Structure formats: C-alpha cells, structure tokens
Amino acid sequence: MPQLTVALDMMGGDFGPPVTVPAAAQALSLLPDLHLHLFGSRAALSPWLERCNLTAHERVRVHYCTQQVTNEHKAGYALRHLPDSSMCRALNALSAGEAQACVSGGNTGALMAMAIKVVQTLPGVDRPALITRLPQADGSHALLLDVGANVCCDAGQLVQFARMGDAVARHVLSQQNPRVMLLNVGAESNKGYEAVRQAARRLNELPALNYQGYIEGNDLFAGTAEVIVCDGFVGNVALKTSEGVARLLLGAGKKRGFWWTLLGVWLKRRLSHLNPDQYNGASLIGLRSSVVKSHGSAGSPAFLNAILQAVVETEHQLPAKIAHLFDTAPQDSHAR
Structure with missing residues (x-):
C-alpha cells in the first residue's frame, strides 16, 4: 500500500x-x-x-x-x-x-x-451517500445512511445505499451477515411513501443482502439492525435529533443546583458512549x-x-x- x-x-x-x-x-x-x-x-x-x-x-x-x-x-x-x-x-x-x-x-x-x-x-x-455510525444499546454500532447528501431519493438509490452500507458493515464493522433495514413510519408492508415500498420489494429480491424489513425511529439504537437505510432528509433529521438529545442528557446539571450536578456526573459516566463527538465523520461512500x-x-x-x-x-x-x-x-x- x-x-x-x-x-x-x-x-x-x-x-x-x-x-x-x-x-x-x-x-x-x-x-x-x-x-x-x-x-x-x-x-x-x-x-x-x-x-x-x-x-x-x-x-x-x-x-x-x-x-x-x-x-x-x-x-x-x-x-x-x-x-x-x-x-x-x-x-x-x-x-x-x-x-x-x-x-x-x-x-x-x-x-x-x-x-x-x-x-x-x-x-x-448513481449518487454517493453520507454514512455514519450510531451507538447501540448492546455496545455495538449500526450504520445510518443517507444522512444528508441526497434529500430526495428514488427506490433505486435506496437499494444502492443498502448494498454500499452492507459492504461498510462487513469490512469496517467486521459484521459477517449484517441485518439491513429501511427506516420507515411503521413496520407494516403498506407503510411509507412509494419509493420506500418499492425499495423494500427490490431488497427482498437480493439474496446477497440480509434484508429484515422496516425499522421505526424508536428502534434506531435498539441493536436490531447493522445497516439502516433512508433518504438524506429523513436521515439528517434523525441524526441531528439524536445528537441534540445526547447533548441534552450529557449536559444535565449545567448552571443548576447540587442534585442536578450530581445527576449530570452520573449521566456522563453512564452515557459517555453516546457523545456525538465520538461518531463525528460521515463518509461519502x-x-x-x-x-x-x-x-x-x-x-x-x-x-x-x-x-x-x-x-x-x-x-x-x-x-x-x-x-x-x-x-x-x-x-x-x-x-x-
């Protein structure tokens, strides 16, 4: 090299x-x-x-x-x-x-x-995607893409993102058979807009991918997927909301009373793995x-x-x- x-x-x-x-x-x-x-x-x-x-x-x-x-x-x-x-x-x-x-x-x-x-x-x-890591409840990491490079995506682009995310999970996170899921507003097959539903049908036809269906926003950190796919608008909102909540929790106790300060110290120790600075760096894959x-x-x-x-x-x-x-x-x- x-x-x-x-x-x-x-x-x-x-x-x-x-x-x-x-x-x-x-x-x-x-x-x-x-x-x-x-x-x-x-x-x-x-x-x-x-x-x-x-x-x-x-x-x-x-x-x-x-x-x-x-x-x-x-x-x-x-x-x-x-x-x-x-x-x-x-x-x-x-x-x-x-x-x-x-x-x-x-x-x-x-x-x-x-x-x-x-x-x-x-x-x-067709288009590069911004991909980043998300901490999971079990101490592992999941990959989220796209997080802002492509605000609006068609089904074909979402499928490409899934395939690229699978490659990153295998070669960077050392996942043998990463679970791939589409971020959606519900788990049912009829939920979401047309591009997401089309992408789901196409991903089901790709035997090389371990596609597991839809994932909802409340499970982003649950450890149920290694690759989470969405368009850049949804991904950017999800990522920045998560960062904001993490900073709120990690900053608890600032300019407050004694007990809030103690709470802040405890949270920083328990939730230090959620610090967004640790996950800075979204790759244009x-x-x-x-x-x-x-x-x-x-x-x-x-x-x-x-x-x-x-x-x-x-x-x-x-x-x-x-x-x-x-x-x-x-x-x-x-x-x-």
Missing part, C-alpha cells in the same frame, strides 16, 4: 484552523506513519501551524489557497467559481493520487458537488476514493475522529471493496 496520506480542508466548519490544526497535530502524534496535506488560507493557517509546531513538520505539506467555501455558497457557485478553495484543492490532491483520503468540515452541498466532479463516483453508483465529512460545529476531538475515520477507510481499502461489490454481486433486476 502506498504512503498513508490524508488531505485536510483546514478552513471548513464553523471554526477553521483553531479546531483543525490541533486535531491534525494530535493525529500525527497518534499515527507515526500518517502524512498530511493541509489546505487553507495563509493568514488564517500560519499562526496556528506555528503554535502547534507544524510549520516544518517532516510529515506535513502545507498548501496555501486564496479562496474558501463558506456555508452561504451554493454548490453550483462553489463548483464553478472557487477552484482555489481549500476544499477543491484538497479534493484535487485526492484525485491526483497525492492522498488516499480527504476530510472536510465544510459546506455539505459543495463538498458533494465537488467530490462527484473531481473524485467521481464508482461505476454502478460510492466515490472512487474516501471522502469524510466532519460536522461543521465539530471541535478538535471530533475533527480528530473524522481524520481517524478516513485512515480506517483507507486501511480497509473501502472504495475498492465497494467497487468490487458492484462488479460481482447479483444485480438489482429493476436497476436502470
């Missing part, structure tokens, strides 16, 4: 270099074989590189950029007019083979559009190389986890495994 190198968009997210540079420094200290290409504004990046002793680090290459993608930029505008942005330059390094993975906390729509154009999707994949989207509001520990997620995917050669799946597995007979 070639040298392990990850390209980082240092300007993405709500905070930029004050978060991304310390995370990069910690990643380098944890992984002695890791090399990083850092992309960002000279004015914003240089002081933090000096502060974290990365200015002349032997495993770091710094690339200064003159543009930045912000949350206000529409995807089409960013694609056409911001070629020297830290996001675009990092993806170009990935496409050129200078890195094996890319991490950005920037604008999701722009990242998706640029990744499709620059990195390109795998043969047989279905691309020719690994692209990981960090949460825009992530702090340094969370951005570090996104970098580590990119490393894990690279070590498992996940894009190649998914490509092989689409080359060899029995095809969806209804696929376009």
Whole structure:
C-alpha cells in the first residue's frame, strides 16, 4: 500500500484552523506513519501551524489557497467559481493520487458537488451517500445512511445505499451477515411513501443482502439492525435529533443546583458512549476514493475522529471493496 496520506480542508466548519490544526497535530502524534496535506488560507493557517509546531513538520505539506467555501455558497457557485478553495484543492490532491483520503468540515452541498466532479463516483453508483455510525444499546454500532447528501431519493438509490452500507458493515464493522433495514413510519408492508415500498420489494429480491424489513425511529439504537437505510432528509433529521438529545442528557446539571450536578456526573459516566463527538465523520461512500465529512460545529476531538475515520477507510481499502461489490454481486433486476 502506498504512503498513508490524508488531505485536510483546514478552513471548513464553523471554526477553521483553531479546531483543525490541533486535531491534525494530535493525529500525527497518534499515527507515526500518517502524512498530511493541509489546505487553507495563509493568514488564517500560519499562526496556528506555528503554535502547534507544524510549520516544518517532516510529515506535513502545507498548501496555501486564496479562496474558501463558506456555508452561504451554493454548490453550483462553489463548483464553478472557487477552484482555489481549500476544499477543491484538497479534493484535487485526492484525485491526483497525492492522498488516499480527504476530510472536510465544510459546506455539505459543495463538498458533494465537488467530490462527484473531481473524485467521481464508482461505476454502478448513481449518487454517493453520507454514512455514519450510531451507538447501540448492546455496545455495538449500526450504520445510518443517507444522512444528508441526497434529500430526495428514488427506490433505486435506496437499494444502492443498502448494498454500499452492507459492504461498510462487513469490512469496517467486521459484521459477517449484517441485518439491513429501511427506516420507515411503521413496520407494516403498506407503510411509507412509494419509493420506500418499492425499495423494500427490490431488497427482498437480493439474496446477497440480509434484508429484515422496516425499522421505526424508536428502534434506531435498539441493536436490531447493522445497516439502516433512508433518504438524506429523513436521515439528517434523525441524526441531528439524536445528537441534540445526547447533548441534552450529557449536559444535565449545567448552571443548576447540587442534585442536578450530581445527576449530570452520573449521566456522563453512564452515557459517555453516546457523545456525538465520538461518531463525528460521515463518509461519502460510492466515490472512487474516501471522502469524510466532519460536522461543521465539530471541535478538535471530533475533527480528530473524522481524520481517524478516513485512515480506517483507507486501511480497509473501502472504495475498492465497494467497487468490487458492484462488479460481482447479483444485480438489482429493476436497476436502470
């Protein structure tokens, strides 16, 4: 395997270099074989590189950029007019083979559009999907996709998401026969909108998948599935609602009385595995190389986890495994 190198968009997210540079420094200290290409504004990046002793680090290459993608930029505008942005330059390094993975906390729509154009999707994949881990009651993890890349999906895309999610569960979570379920408003076969019902019928016809039917929102953390499939609108709402509840519970006791403080300490010990920072890093799967989207509001520990997620995917050669799946597995007979 070639040298392990990850390209980082240092300007993405709500905070930029004050978060991304310390995370990069910690990643380098944890992984002695890791090399990083850092992309960002000279004015914003240089002081933090000096502060974290990365200015002349032997495993770091710094690339200064003159543009930045912000949350206000529409995807089409960013694609056409911001070629020297830290996001675009990092993806170009990935496409050129200078890195094996890319991490950005920037604008999701722009990242998706640029990744499709620059990195390109795998043969047989219509659209990449954002996939993330969810903690389960039994201590295991489930995968949820899509969590925001594709707001509206047809049945064929949902089937593709299921197949890609199955591959991630097998190769990253080491699940031998992952249970695949569709997130729906009920467990009955007649529930949900037409695309979900069509996807269910198609998944039942794929013997290579361990499809188990519908799962409802109240069972997302129950340990009843390893792969949970939905469109990006539903997935993003489910994910952010879950994160909000976790932060509410983990923050219990703040600015309150003595007993609330004790409750907060107890909850943090019992529910520490629910901390959303541990699961930061939603991967855009279905691309020719690994692209990981960090949460825009992530702090340094969370951005570090996104970098580590990119490393894990690279070590498992996940894009190649998914490509092989689409080359060899029995095809969806209804696929376009």
